[in-house]
Amino acid sequence: MKGYVIVDGIKTAINDAKNLLEVIRSAGIELPTFCYHSELSTFGACRMCIVEDDRGRIMTSCSTIPYDGMVVYTNTPRLRKYRRNILELLLANHDRDCTTCIKSSRCKLQELALTMGVRDVRFENITEKKPVDRSSPSIVRDPNKCIMCGECVRMCEEVQGVGAICIANRGASIEVVAAYGKPLAESNCVNCGQCRSVCPTGALTIKNDNKDVWDAINDPKKRVIVQIAPAVRVAIGEEFGEAPGTEVMGRLVAALRKMGVDEVYDTTIGADLTVTEETAEFIARVREGKNIPLFTSCCPGWMQFVKTKYPELLPNVSTCRSPMEMFGVVIKEYFKDADKEEDRQTVNVAIMPCTAKKAEAALPEFTTDAGRDVDFVLTTQELCMMIKESGIQFAELSEEAADMPFGLGSGAGVIFGVTGGVTESVIRQVSNAHSKETLRDIAFTPVRGMNGIRELSLEFEGQTLRVAIVNGLKNADMLIKKLKSGEVSYDFIEVMACTGGCIGGAGQPLPQTSEVREARAKGLYGADSVAQIKRSEENPTIETLYNGLLKGKEHILHVPGRH
Amino acid sequence: MATIDLTVVDDIIREHQSNKQNIIAILQDVQKVFRYLPEEALNHISVKLDMTPAKIYSIATFYENFSLKPKGKYIIRICDGTACHVKHSIPILNALKKKLELDDGKHTSSDMLFTLETVSCLGACGLAPVMMVNDTVHSKVTPEYAEQLIDKIRAEEA
């Protein structure tokens, strides 16, 4: 639609906006909403985005199609009254323990109640307190704080295609639950955590493991090793006033040292190992013509999804551990002797953009008698809290380099954090690309970009290999259905559960818009372009590892029995 | 191990062309067979129709007629529509509650013979107050009549 809407007297172009709300927001007016998310279907349940037209009619702008010549007001006395009433009704049922709520000062309900001037609630809270669901290793669900906006359910279903949670019952007893009202851990939840990244209140939050990590840091008997995933460094700055995409790895290392961890490493090393192993696996399978296509295995959300929904595809999934787990087992191996000598215990802490990594770390295949290969996973957000708790002024930190021998990763490892990154790194390896031109050529294929499903082909030993890159589990689900029906066929398929890949992980700072995700991706590609080493196998650390610690023990980088 | 006969569920799904759209009708038929919606049956439908268990659960809990707990052989629905309400339907409900030893949390009698429900209107307002026992409408009901009906059914079932 072309034309203009008069928003509070200001002529505002419609510019093909899909609804009136978008037009109004483009006029610089931040209409309140709880249930509107531009990437999900319109629900129209919160009724906060109401506007009044020149005939006094009141409508929700999220569900109104704008037309040329439309006149609307966004801030009339009636609208203010209704919005306040709606908020008051919500607050009346809400568990108002705001001061101790983890979402305090980031809660949409709290923010709107403050800005809309709700100072008094005229109704008593008579709702019975429901138990908090802490069953999941990744997500805590507090039904007492749910306002039934349904964003989580739509995210889980529409974007992730998982459908672990639903809106059950009706009327005042309506609630968001997993099937049969069972705990989340007993559902088909893949722990991707995207539900929490759209939750406006404290109803869905990340399971917090800060205390355990603090305890480890404060225990002299524990050697606390931290690894930092690529996607973290381009997002964490947002919590400290930096623009999205700003690469702050150096300051992050400095902050962690100040907090008292023993060594700080870069998960990029793990990614380099993965590229090396997975490329070898891929080439072997192509030559053998067995278990093709090969699906990547680095994303724990995807792994859980395939395990529960398509177990028959497991033989097609790479046997490689994820970079975090590869690196975790290497670190444990590396310090094994030192631990014995010094009578200390190495504690692996991974800083991840991801909530599903918490679940991955707890899997039996990554646990030995000595404990977990990765002891604790902290999301970007949890680390932020720890930095703030320590009183560290992040902006004022000087950059520091990660510890050796595991502080140096390749550019290929860094771009693991964005959708297509794994594929690009594997292509670099497979095609033996060295020259700047070849690398640039690869980068210009659909391997980069944010589309949900991207395809490209690759020449290898006289064969044309078909590659698909998928992000968002709903897209993966669609692709698998097509694969099964024979509509498409591929040799290599990269799947990342979250939109945009790890940069859009649910452990990252909020809000996560497409602009934010693109800026973070740009940050990672920037880090790659300035990296001295571009290809994983050129990383000297990798060579050292294969010739030393891993010699004859390469199998520890794999999960046995996946096929 | 399946504790219920899933082939019955398969037949029902087939009768409805294995079509997701017909999920409500499928659930209705499943409930007719088992007198409630057993979790096993729902999980089975979920696999057959490629719907998540959560989705089926959300549908099943939306509609009043579905029950995830076993219901009695006789479903007694007391109409509490406007017409019946003004003609004293609540005393009937209370009398039956007492007779069947039910309370607000318990709707099915211990012998699994009766489930007591209220319904907003049976559309038989001219005969108020009414109640329905399975598909049979009883008109101008009194608490005594309702109690006798229970005795009669119990005697028949004994």
Add this chain to the structure above:
Amino acid sequence: MKITSTKNLRNLKSQYSEALDSLEMRVLVCGGTGCVAGGSVKIYEKIRDLAKEAGVKVCVSLDVHECGGIGIHESACHGFCENGPIVIIKPQDWLYTKVTIDDCEDIVNETIIGKRPVERLFYTNVNGTFDKYHNIPFYEKQKRISLGNCGEADVNSLAEYIARDGYIALANALDNLSGDEICKIVTDAELRGRGGGGYPAGRKWTQVKRQPNFPKYVVCNGDEGDPGAFMDRSLLEGDPHRIIEGMIIAGIAVDAEFGYVYVRAEYPLAVERLKRAIEEAREAGILGDDILGSGKKFDLQVNQGAGAFVCGEGSALTASIEGERGMPRVKPPRTVEAGLFGKPTVLNNVETFANVPNIILNGADAFKSIGTEKSPGTKAFAVTGNVETTGLIEVPMGITMREIVFDICGGIKNGKKFKAVQIGGPSGGCLPEQYLDMPLDFDSLASVGAMIGSGGLVVLDEDTCMVEIARFFMNFTQNESCGKCIPCREGTKRMLEILERIVAGEGREGDIDLLLELGETISVTALCGLGKSAANPVLSTLKYFREEYEAHIRDKRCPAGVCKALAPITIDPEKCKGCSKCAKNCPVNAISGKIKEPFVIDENVCIKCGACVSSCPFGAIIGG
């Protein structure tokens, strides 16, 4: 029997008419839900069997080859349910009421064989005994058109439906009318939706006709959920072919080839009869791939509700047919553009479709000659509550409430005073005495904040507490709210909470204002039509009976004496020994009396603190 052409149908019609006329006498036993509940099925069987035993030539189902004799049939609901089971004798038009199994022998011997009435079964009221049913006041002012076959015809017979001009409108449409022409006739007739809003059906059809997307659907809303309404049930049970015919015509008009009838689960008989009728129509070639040999397609499916009032809302109903939770969705897109399965959809209620065959058959002008200018035609109402005769009626639009309540339904029961009529179910409002003479049509009702809704009329007498009625409806709405939008989910809950405390005698100063404020917020901001009208029963009773609310809140008194918690505290003179202990304990000196004689409480002074109740050693004080 396959009807292969419209010509074939017209021939059949005259043959069936002849067969019908050749019947010497007809005994029609009502088979509506009400009479069935009263045992009418057994009565029908007994009359039939006794007649056969007596050697009477009995015609059980109408056929072209078998004429003459006595027709003994099950008919649809007469609407006179309170006096059921009902038996009608034709051509004499005798109406027997409250027939029992013991009356069957007399009916056979006297009426069928002897051609004499069984007078003791005639309807009697204070004005006398009525032999012919048209003379009964209940029927006198009615104009039964869409209910025309109900009670007059064999409910199980496609043949009789055809004999009574059934499917002739469809034949006419197939023979002579284009889709646009059908839409135009319906538009010209100004047929307005009978399900509540009164939106012009012709306009809806024309909009769907114009949509370029296919397939298109025709959906019949039979999810009649308003407590106190059963018009649609009677139509579906009583004349299912009429609904089918109306829907096929709609399908032809808008180029839809498939339709759905959504019927509430609480109407098993309606579902059964409708399904049978669809099957019959399919076998006869009226539904299917080649309607009456025209080459046009249309077929129907019955979807049974599963117990959710909100599914009566259009978008919730389509969601339910699609196999989803019946939650209303935001509009646009509108149902006519993207309704069922996202396709253009004609969605009308049962009664609206029931009106269509007559409009096509007799023309728009004939339809408009009845009713008012802006609301032409007739409307079925279910009248219940405190009237002498409850039941189902069909009257011209524009009739007054007074005519319905006092002329047709015989006034208020037990000589009580009229207080209000609750119209339009939980979405409607309560209209007090001052509106008794207002014409009942869409616009007049809208102007006073009420609506026809689906047509439920609940008559309330002076003994009704309006606050309690408001609470009743709010409780209903609150139970039936789908829970999607905040104003309806949370707002109705809080309104109910306030109403509950008012009737419990715990109303607070400011509660009325809070109710008004919440009511306004819900009415303006709720997502769907049901939510927007959820507060109507409260708002309308507040408008017309505000003093009752005030009496509850301020004086802790229920003027109608309904609310138990507000009932005055009284002393039982039988038990009172006159010890004066209560008077001494009363903090406001409301109790007086002579020692050793029964004491009394002055209701106007009493504050219901209950101090007297606990102080009485004899348990003589009741209430509080």
